[in-house]
Amino acid sequence: MIEISNLSKNFVLHNQGGAVIPVMRDAALSVAPGECVALIGASGAGKSTLMRMVYGNYLADAGMIRVGELDVAREQPREVLALRRATLGYVSQFLRVVPRVPTLDVVAEPLLALGVAHHEARLRARDLLGRLNIPERLWSLSPTTFSGGEQQRVNIARGFAHAYPALLLDEPTASLDAANREVVLRLIEEAKARGAAILGIFHDEAARDRVCDRVVDVTRFTPGLAA
Amino acid sequence: MTPLLQVKGLTQRYGARIGCADVSFDLYPGEVMGIVGESGSGKSTLLNCLAGHLEADAGEVIFDTRVDGPRDVRAMSEPERRMLARTDWAFVHQNPRDGLRMGVSAGGNVGERLMAVGARHYGDIRGQALDWLDRVEIAADRIDDRPTAFSGGMQQRLQIARNLVTGPRLVFMDEPTGGLDVSVQARLLDLLRGLVREMGLSAVIVTHDLAVVRLLAHRLMVMKSGHVVEAGLTDQVLDDPQHGYTQLLVSSVLQA
Numbered sequence: 389m390i391e392i393s394n395l396s397k398n399f400v401l402h403n404q405g406g407a408v409i410p411v412m413r414d415a416a417l418s419v420a421p422g423e424c425v426a427l428i429g430a431s432g433a434g435k436s437t438l439m440r441m442v443y444g445n446y447l448a449d450a451g452m453i454r455v456g457e458l459d460v461a462r463e464q465p466r467e468v469l470a471l472r473r474a475t476l477g478y479v480s481q482f483l484r485v486v487p488r489v490p491t492l493d494v495v496a497e498p499l500l501a502l503g504v505a506h507h508e509a510r511l512r513a514r515d516l517l518g519r520l521n522i523p524e525r526l527w528s529l530s531p532t533t534f535s536g537g538e539q540q541r542v543n544i545a546r547g548f549a550h551a552y553p554a555l556l557l558d559e560p561t562a563s564l565d566a567a568n569r570e571v572v573l574r575l576i577e578e579a580k581a582r583g584a585a586i587l588g589i590f591h592d593e594a595a596r597d598r599v600c601d602r603v604v605d606v607t608r609f610t611p612g613l614a615a
Numbered sequence: 616m617t618p619l620l621q622v623k624g625l626t627q628r629y630g631a632r633i634g635c636a637d638v639s640f641d642l643y644p645g646e647v648m649g650i651v652g653e654s655g656s657g658k659s660t661l662l663n664c665l666a667g668h669l670e671a672d673a674g675e676v677i678f679d680t681r682v683d684g685p686r687d688v689r690a691m692s693e694p695e696r697r698m699l700a701r702t703d704w705a706f707v708h709q710n711p712r713d714g715l716r717m718g719v720s721a722g723g724n725v726g727e728r729l730m731a732v733g734a735r736h737y738g739d740i741r742g743q744a745l746d747w748l749d750r751v752e753i754a755a756d757r758i759d760d761r762p763t764a765f766s767g768g769m770q771q772r773l774q775i776a777r778n779l780v781t782g783p784r785l786v787f788m789d790e791p792t793g794g795l796d797v798s799v800q801a802r803l804l805d806l807l808r809g810l811v812r813e814m815g816l817s818a819v820i821v822t823h824d825l826a827v828v829r830l831l832a833h834r835l836m837v838m839k840s841g842h843v844v845e846a847g848l849t850d851q852v853l854d855d856p857q858h859g860y861t862q863l864l865v866s867s868v869l870q871a
Contacts, residue, residue: 402859444848446855465834465848466643486808486830487801500812
């Protein structure tokens, strides 16, 4: 479902003397439907960079990033947008929303964008928020004032609202208590069971061991570090 | 799918000075394109050339018309262009006073646009005006008040209602949230996002506010000295800017 090969990237800082910082060299990996692959490697090795490139958030200088039928590294913006709507989900570490929009609508939005009816989208949102133990009295409020852990759970609910065939998870269990961590791990297991291909970063080793089928050490792709 | 709008080599000069130079892009139905850049970068000139408020020196603006398919707007007759501007296009000005009739009631401001496209039944017009005032969260009992009695945020929402009541397919917006209180901005952003999604609108939005384009625009063009220096997915341009000017622009934003 996700297939990466010969992927390379440099950052060029035009306002700092044109410094060129190579961050990725010949990265390659694949994730099959129903499989969960963890990216590992020290901080700064390029785990998040790789995830962002798969999502089309960072540009690739060379190589291929195939998600389903599409090569994200080459496609037009609107094709990437369509891919993000229907096929490729991303749970980042930070919630970014329009201020003053109720939590329920924040979670339902990915479904509304796909044309799902309001009623149905809200039902799904209610179900997820309930499972993730967000108190119902908060659902009509904007999540911008929530605690870090609550925001993270709203973010997860939003990321799991639609059954994406491919999912990127950036530390989905960070800043969660044991009960909520368990809920998130179940959501991941359910997504795998329905055939989602998942690529994730998990610093929580117990969580990684439980849901991930393989690990890929991105240090191999870090320029200057690889043997 | 046919693009709703195809812009090719659009150029506008002010004497020896460049307004915008050789701008080309496609806009598809349901897409929102953001244009950012500092004051004087040519973004408003570009918007006004697209909307036909300025006569460009060169280039094509091809719009996918309902009846005849893709046509170069610049080659249309003046009556054709005016009809297009009343039916399929809308223009939301930064200053609501430029887009509203300040001496006419709120209901009249919305109804006037309907009458311009042939609506004549008073009850229907008032009904639709009420429906749109409700959609932009203006209370029904304000329908007979003039915009002069409205706050800036309400005026801006009224301008949006006036522009969208005829069901346009393409909306041009010049700094739609400029000059508004941040809390009012948020409400307007949410309103615009909902309208884009529900009506399948396409929009071209000029702003200098990067936070606004991040939340509203699917794609982004960055302009400097009349030229488009970078274009792409909004979050990609903001998070992984390639051009030196964009890098400067993104790194210059104050963190709230």
